[in-house]
Amino acid sequence: MHDFDLRDFFPYRVRVFAAAVSAAVTRVYTERHGLAVSEWRTMAILGSNRALSATEIVEKSSMDKVNVSRAVQSLRKKGLLKRDIDGDDRRRSVLRLTEEGNRIFQDLVPLVREVEQELIADLTEEELTLLEGLMDRVRKRADATMALTEPSV
Secondary structure, three states, rough: OOOOHHHOHHHHHHHHHHHHHHHHHHHHHHHHHHHHHHHHHHHHHHHHHHOEEEHHHHHHOOOOOOHHHHHHHHHOOOOOOEEEOOOOOOOOEEEEEOHHHHHHHHHHHHHHHHHHHHHOOOOOOOHHHHHHHHHHHHHHHHHHHHHHHOOOO
């Protein structure tokens, strides 16, 4: 029989870590503007990239198509996002923040950056660099592990 304590299991500890970090940031955009996580991520991607298709938002985020679609619908209903026809490819629609959406995005950026700085305040520059490097290495191993276990077509 193998002893197993979930609290010591690395994937679980990563999930708890991610949930705590996410909750600290989520509080800012939820309390200030009533945004859900998927709505904030969509706005953040569009705020940095201006006009993208829903597929491009999926590629640039950690969200699936369903979450992006729901976020887009909700943001459009709130008047924070609009759908346009791409100027270069008339068959392609792109999404962009409205003036109000951009105003809210610009309001939130310094606030979420403030939370980010608070979260890492106890880390030295070297520790932060090490942490980011370790996170990248573990993510790459996870990606490689997934590639090995995916059924071939």
